[in-house]
Amino acid sequence: MAESWSVPGSVESIVCVNPVRNVVEDDCTEALTLRDLSVELIDTSTGDPTRFGTLPVHPAVTEAILKVVQSGKYNGYYPSNGILETREAVAQYFSRPQAPLTAQDVVMTSSCSGAMDITAMVLCNPGQSILLPMPCFGLWKALAEARGVIVKYYNLLPDKGWEADLDSLEGAIDSTTAAIVVVNPSNPCGSVFSRAHLKAIVDVAQRHHLPIIADEIYDGMAFSGHEFVCVAEVSDSVPVLSCGAVSKIFMIPGWRLGWILIHDRNGAFQQQVRPGLGRLSRKILGPCTLVQAALPDILTNVPDSYKQRNLEFLERNARKCFEKLSKVDGLTPFMPAGAMYMMVNIDLERFRFGSDVDFIKALLIEESVFVMPGKAFCAQSCFRVVLILPDDKISEACKRIAKFCSKHDTAAQSN
Incomplete structure (x- = not known):
């Protein structure tokens, strides 16, 4: 009999890597302990809009969930694909004249992460490939590779508002390709694609008869002068x-x-994908019934003015951050068109850092500013700033970043 135990883990548990969480929980753990604790940490790494109280929940949201809890009607099991009334409300809210929806076209999930997981599962087999934009929200890579799906990338063009490089997209397609992922508005880039550009992407998918997974969690979050189109x-x-x-x-x-x-379109999902979505939704018996039941009231009672106020706040922060970081030698910020993020390119050679992770770790230790490196988004030589901070904090973060860059600017030191 063996004297010790060694229980093997599954392949999925071994290969599953979430780039964003790895940066926060592995790459930067030591840096967080080494920083000057007497200086306030300014954390712009995580896209949690609740962290600073700058984007408060609308009272109608709170009222809706309290009403549901007090009713006592939604404490049990409901259909795994979602409560019918909720699916009807979602279908009505997101229907467009060119893209109408009914309750039968809606599957409720546990968060957008759950929706991403199910869509990738229903379309991709192990050994097939999925096309992701680069830069891209790292969870897409984690979900695909954990199930043996090959990840391939098509480039986004920073100098063209992070539009997709259509030649890169088409060149990445081969016999293994199962689906194209389009993230719009974009995390991490803050881009918002024009109607014409989206049509060009769809035309590529049409030529190769490939379905599209649209990551549209930032639906409607477009700054002035830009229009969100699904x-x-x-x-x-x-x-x-x-x-x-x-x-x-x-x-x-x-x-x-x-x-x-x-x-x-054309019943392409009718035979296998629709029933497949139903079967996959039954794996965990559906998302929280209380939140589902509150959603129809939330969709009805939260005014557009609330969302517009949030957008104006984010755009003001974006413009301020862009203006300040544009003055820093060695950094190239890209003004976002929506969502809640800004990407900034780093001249690593100028600062003599080997990678964007080395840059942000040093920034964290020396200035107590935490930004997310490009590594988390399958990109290099860049970092992402989250635009949800209060006015004073985002100004202070930019000031500290500028100070850090000036200290490490080898070009300035040689003059």
Whole structure:
């Protein structure tokens, strides 16, 4: 008999790597302990809109959940794909004239992460590939690779508002490709694609008969001068699965409620994908019934003025951050068009850092400012700033970043 135990883990548990969480919990753990604790930490790394109180929940959201809890009607099991009244409300809220929806086209999920997981599972087999934009929210990579799906990338072009490089997209397609992921508005880039550009992406998918997974969690979050257009609006023939959630639209990420919108062009999803979505939704018997039941009132009673106020706040922060960081030698910020993030390119050679992770770790230790490195988004030589901070904190963060860059600027030191 063996004297000690050694129980093997599953392949999925071994290969599953979430780049964002790895940076926060592994790469930067030591830096967090080494920083000057007498200086306030300014954490711009995580896209949690509740952290600073700058984007408060609308009272109608609180009233809706209290009403549901007090009713006592939603403490049990409901259909795994979602409460019918909730799916009807979601379908009505997100329907467009060019992309109508019914309750049968909605699957409720546990957060947008759950929607992402299910859409990838229903379309991709192990050994097939999924096309992701680069930079991209790192969870897409984690979900795919954990199940043996090959991740391939198409480039986004920073100098063109982070539009997709269509040649790169088409060049990445091969016989293994199962789906194209389009993230719009973008985390981490803050881009918002024009209607014409989305149509060009859809045309590539049409030529190769590939479905699109649209990560549209930032639905409607476009700054002035830009218009959010959902992928399904410009698709006549390409089938689309759209992922969304309450987390960013209504600023309640901890409520963990999302959805999949099924835009089934030409019945392409009818035979296998629709029933597959139903079967996959039954794995965990559906998301929280209390939040589901509150959602129809939330969709009805939260005014557009609330969302507009949030957008104006984020855009003011974006413009301020862009203006200040544009003056820092060695950094190139890219003004976002929406969402709640800004990407900044780093001239690593100028600062003599080997990687963006080395740069942000030193920044964290020396200035107590925490930004997310490009590594978390499958990109290099850049970092992401979250734009949810109060006015004084975002100004102070930019001031400290400028001080740090000046200290490490080898070009300035040689003059």
